[in-house]
Amino acid sequence: MPVPRARQIVLTACERRRFKQLAHSHTAPYQQVVRVRIVLDAAHGYSNARIALRQRVHLDTVRRWRGRYADQGIDGLKDRPRSGRPPRFTSVQRAEVTALACQLPTETGTPLSRWSSTDLAREAVGRGIAEAMSASTVRRILAADVLKPWQHASWIFVRDPGFATKAARVLGLYQRLWDGQPLTGDEYVISAEEKTSIQARCRCHPSLPPGTARMMRVNHDYERGGALAYLAAYDVHQARVFGRCSPKTGIIPFMDLAEQVMAQEPYASARRVFWVVDNGSSHRGKAAADRLTARFPNAVMVHTPVHASWLNQIEIFFSIVQLVVTPNDFTSLDQVEDRLIAFERRYNETARPFRWKFTLADLEDLVARIERHEQKELHFQQPAGCDYQPAALQATA
Known part of the structure; x- marks a missing residue:
């Protein structure tokens, strides 16, 4: 019975240069680096057994990635689509967690000023949204909508009439x-x-002073x-x-x-x-x-x-x-x-003058946004007979 021969790998100068950069990369995913090194060794003419020893991987791993590259090129080194584990939480549960994070804790009767992922997970379980939920799961759910309720930023509304x-x-x-x-x-x-x-x-x-692997103290x-x-x-x-x-x-x-x-x-x-x-x-x-x-x-x-x-x-x-x-x-x-x-x-x-970017045109846009906001507030809050005029409108009157 004939013994199967290893697939022949031939790289162009451009491909070899690109693969060498990836093989010595400190930022690329480790699995990708190993696969690229296998292909480089194969292009140098090493046997599969020799490559397995050099890269400290199993012989079948060398055969797989050597063969995939020979058939598909660089795309063959990518992971194939996987079905993955079925989701543990439904879209409704995720939406309920997101809605909970968009409320202030005091509105829900919780004695907190801000939500943490741990507090949200505990509250979700307490409300019966899920039987069990971890803080890391909450963070992943909120990351989809770029929500970080544990952070806050202060602001002040314009109140100078002029x-x-x-x-x-x-x-x-x-x-x-x-x-x-x-x-x-x-x-x-x-x-x-x-x-x-x-x-x-x-x-x-x-x-x-700072030292090797040490910040200033x-x-x-x-x-x-x-x-x-x-x-x-x-x-x-x-x-x-x-x-x-x-x-x-x-x-x-x-x-x-x-x-x-x-x-x-x-x-x-x-x-x-x-x-x-x-x-x-x-x-x-x-x-x-x-x-x-x-x-x-x-x-x-x-x-x-x-x-x-x-x-x-x-x-x-x-x-x-x-x-x-x-x-x-x-x-x-x-x-x-x-x-x-x-x-x-x-x-x-x-010193050089600062590049001041907030211009008179930007001020007009800001005042227009303030007017729209105050008019909306006025529509919902103004009592009958009130002759209140928004501050921004007073300023431009």
Whole structure:
């Protein structure tokens, strides 16, 4: 009886190069890597028994994948469709679990603030949706609809009646517009704010730098060395930062920052310098605007809407500064101040203006969405005879 001969495998240069990459891949599935190595050994002329020894697999495994590649090429190395185990849970049960996850726990009488997969599995069993269900099963069911009820994100609704008008002024300045007219070359836009309560935490043991297979280590125990505030003004179009440290915030520290900026060129002789600020107590309302203009006649204070500090570009710079003071490991407040001022100098050497993407057109879209939302709320909630007008409509009236 003739002995069956191993199938002959011949690879082109392109196929061989591709297979070698797969054979040494650290990200491809392990089963695919083994199959590719079997084909490469077969192309080198090794016998099936020799390949089985080299790849540490069974002889029948070598015969199977060698034969499939000879018949079907690269597609033969893929797994064939399988029926799999019959589903344990019906589509109705899956829908009931999804519906349960889309309710707040308090609405179901469960004393929780958020669902976890374990809590959902327990609740599903308790309600009789299934006799038994694991947390991993719940996660797989919810993954089909990209649901993660154990996570949450906070939000705040626009409540400033002048939101659209105030936001339009700020966004116009970022585009070098004021009252519909382009700014001249001797007009500047400054974004200013305070970063409060930067602490000096002296760790009880020195921090350890990163090492092989080890991240940076910072001791948890520390001694408090006090806190300070970092006040900064950012030239939106020139990408220059002017900062100073103060024991606390207030009108006097803010005016000292304004003096630091307005006393130097080109701001001292500028036609106008617009100061974009939020509604913090140091620079809130018309009194603060009048105080700034009285001190510097060419200064114009422009407030962002209430609860809209994200419109202030200095917040982007402060998010960068947060990386300078984290993790907090300082022996004194003097060291904190030195670090901040040194970073400020370094930043100014290479800084470029931020690519601000929220434009006046985006603001119009946002206001339109707010109007639609408030009109829907008004339709369902407004009592008879109420003359309520949505905030966004008041802003654009």
